[in-house]
Amino acid sequence: MHHGQHRFAALNMSGPRVRQMFVFLLLGTAIIFIFTGFFAMIRAKQNSRSSDIGRFTSGLSAETMVEVLAREIPYLRSSVQIPQKEGMASRLTFELATSIDPRDPRTFLGRELPGFALFDTEIVVAGQGVDYTDIPVESAPPPDLEEKLAKDAKPSKDSGKPGSREKQAAAGGKEITKTKRVFIYHTHSTESYLPELSGENSPERAYDNRKNIMMVGRRLGEELENMGIGAEVYTKPFQAKWNRLYQASRKTVVEAMNQNEDLKYFIDVHRDSKRRNKTTHHINGKPYATIAFVVGTANDNWEENEKFARKVHNKLEELYPGLSKGVFRKSRAQGNGEYNQSLSPRSILVEIGGVDNTFEEAYRTAEALARAIAEIHFEATPVDAKPQNP
Template identity: 60%
Template sequence: MRHRYQGFTTLNMSTPRIRKLFVILILGTAVIFVLTGLFAMIQAKRTAHSTDLGRVTAHFSTETLLYLMGGEIPYLSTMEKAAEAPGFSRFFFEMATSIDPKDPRTFLGSELPGFALFDTEIVVAGEGVDYTSVPIESPPPSDLQKEITEDRKEKEQKREEEEKKQKEEEREQEKGSEEKKQASKTPDKVFIYHTHFTESFLPELEADQPNGAYDPKVNITRVGNRLGKDLEKLGIGAQVHDEGYQAEWNKMYQASRKTVVEAMKKNDDLHYFIDLHRDSQRREKTTTEINGKNYARVAFVVGTAHPHWEKNEQLARKMHKKLDELYPGLSKGVFRKSRAMGNGEYNQSLSPNSMLVEVGGVDNSFEETFRTTEALARALAEVHFQAVPVDKKQ
């Protein structure tokens, strides 16, 4: 009810209508929180895996986590960041919105390019690595699809001609003995493929901008072929799939998944599956000098959007550790990415020995990446032969 008093208008907040409005607002807010909580409980699994715990704790700031854990671990409550209790209002706010009031990045992370990098988890950091060094994925120009289609037609014609020649040569070479056939080749243990096969390197092209580091012919597949040869030299058979995919950028992993599944069906000996990529970071983040020579740095990306990602991470950790022993500073480390940061699965659910490996960046050359493939092959060989019993080594 409104009243005028000496030129001022007053509003009576104690009327039944106003009180009813406030009660409705409070109850409405409570219902929203309850429904949000019920929805989260329905979506959650009955057993809490480490991935689930990670998703929950990722919503809280450092101060809130330290305060909560301090109840069980007294030492943590003595730390400076846990000195003050965050309060229940802040606790529920962080849980419901994933926003830390003291960190502006959490307000803008999903809206501004580059802020999503802070969502990538650095599991193991290599020398000089921080969040500015996190591997970046960027799509190629849209007009590149036409070139890919034309190039694929040329490759199919060449393949048909090569198959005809190969059949003729096989007919002429039937003189070989059974012993030579058995000892001709070691079983393939590694399958190398390239989901983003057009990723290339500026020094090898006539482009000078990062968005021009894509090519349907001169690209990351050459690095994969070199890695296959380096593995063969060390006694590990490798099969390299260097063909492209006629698919949109956001459907590339679906296309490459079919390739991996087909390879697994045809060859039971395949043990490791490596998806080779090129990072979009610039030279200072992707290059290191070892014994006076420049190497393209390596990064291992683990997708957490499947139940058994921890097994993939174990292999990535082993590879990082071995590279760090043999070539200090070459590995940038191990990085986790969830569904929120892209594909999040990266075909790694197909095998516990699946790896997504970033080799170099847009400013590296083939010479630098080839030095890296030699190092990568050596590290994988040592990891493999250490894990295989002596009587089964091949």
């Protein structure tokens, strides 16, 4: 009898430790429901996208992801070899919170070692022979050179003003297309090519106020005009610190969109920081500056922009095999991530050549890009005038 009473006392639910445990359990459950409800409410106000799940799970290693899915999909356990490991729940929590995979040293060092973060950039479509060593890289000029460029910047009176390019073309007797479909600009307008800079051989200093990427953008606009697509080229340098240039160029793009509702494509032309062996491709014996397309995922238009970039890449592969290095996806963690691409679903950033290419090589690529865009445009918009000399 005494023994039975002792067992009953051990299960007494009124003890202070048991009450404390239940209080914590109830509080924990309440917090989970609050956060779940809050998250559901936020998501209900936005369009659901598959990319949301992708961004949420991007910090997970493939092995952890498969382990999680296998708990709900038994087929995975029979078809995929999954190592049995303890502590899956704690590892899942750790990887989601830190984006670090304890079994992959790159995730520890990627943010600390220069160049290591490149492995976070996604290669959406790879060109011929392209791997992670071909990923385009943005680099700022040294502080002293940036200061000098800002001090010496002297844009021409007409440079960048609406209609300035049209006036120049009219003065030269060239017929231009009145309806402007393409807006071309250069966020990093001072990016240049070493062979074009007298006495300069350091890739870190391949920048100039006059001989720069804007000359390539002008050629791209001219070739589009020749093919029957009206193009407006903005050639005024943006007055801002390097890390604020995208905000400055964004204002210009918004202004252009407000002034001309016919604009359909927005192209930000850049120059890559890679050396010649990574940025040059020969076609029929002629050297071309390779081209790469960068899509930022930190905006709601990224999937449409990526689709457009894929189309241009595929068209270049068809017309100029090997010229395009591919389409690269960057989040805010690997760079700006926005690139003004939230403004339009047909907005792309293109890298034409690297520090060791020449204007002649970059011009050939600009002509190729113009042809690819023209063919895509006229396939989608047959009511427009046909290209004169595709």
